[in-house]
Amino acid sequence: MCFNVSFWNEKYENNQTGWDLKSPSIPLKKYIDQLTNKNIHILIPGCGNAYEAEYLIENGFTNITLIDISDVLVNKLQKKFRNNSAIQIINQDFFILNGKFDLILEQTFFCALHPDLRPDYVEKMHQLLVPQGKLVGLLFNHNFMSPGPPFGGSKEDYMELFQSKFEFKTLDICYNSIPPRAGNELFIQFIPKK
Incomplete structure (x- = not known):
């Protein structure tokens, strides 16, 4: 199966978004609450809603x-955030994105990519982060039976996968996952190696 623009557009058009929590992830909220510099450049790839x-x-x-990558989703987000200058919304393939970021938040983007793309993900994250930047978020600690x-x-x-490009500040079972994901998520804080 090809997880291309059409695939994701169809998911959003038909509300087939079982991963959608309808609110911010609790672990990411708690992490955000600790940040004091409000001007850091933050990227959310595969941003969903x-x-x-x-x-x-x-x-x-x-x-x-x-x-x-979904233009259906991006059009919706552009309407939602149309009067907010704090946010930039890009409709494109993550792997051709350019820029430098202090913080990248990972929330169900990695798990949506075919595993063949994981080395490219690691390389791209390393490229996009400033020195001492952080890749922070959640990865599933579970192998799914269904494709x-x-x-x-x-x-x-x-x-x-990550050790050649990142130092592991945190890679532990998430203590504050939502109940359906309890024990099945790892909280990560990775810093790019020089």
Whole structure:
């Protein structure tokens, strides 16, 4: 199966968004609450309905970039955030994005990509982060039986995948996942290696 623009547009057009929490992820909210510099450049790839972006705006953050491949979704987000100068919304393939970011928030983007793209994901994240920038978010600590997406994995898988490009500040079972995901998520804080 090809997870292209048409695939994701169809998901959003038909409200087939079982991953959608209808609110910001609790672990990411708690992380955001600890941030003091409201001017850092934040990227949310595969942003979905962008609840984390709404939360960032509500909390005074001024430099947020959203990117998603689905033009159906991006059109909806552009209407939703049309009067907000703190947010930039990009409709394109993540892997051709240019720029530099202090923080990249990972929330169900990695698990939506075919596993063949994971080395490209690691490389692109490393490229997009400033020195001492952070890749922060959640990865599934679970292998799904059905064909994805979502695509899962394990702590060991992620250590092997990311270790050449990132230092692991945090890679642990998430203590504050939503109940249906309890024990099945890892919270990550990765810093790019030089």
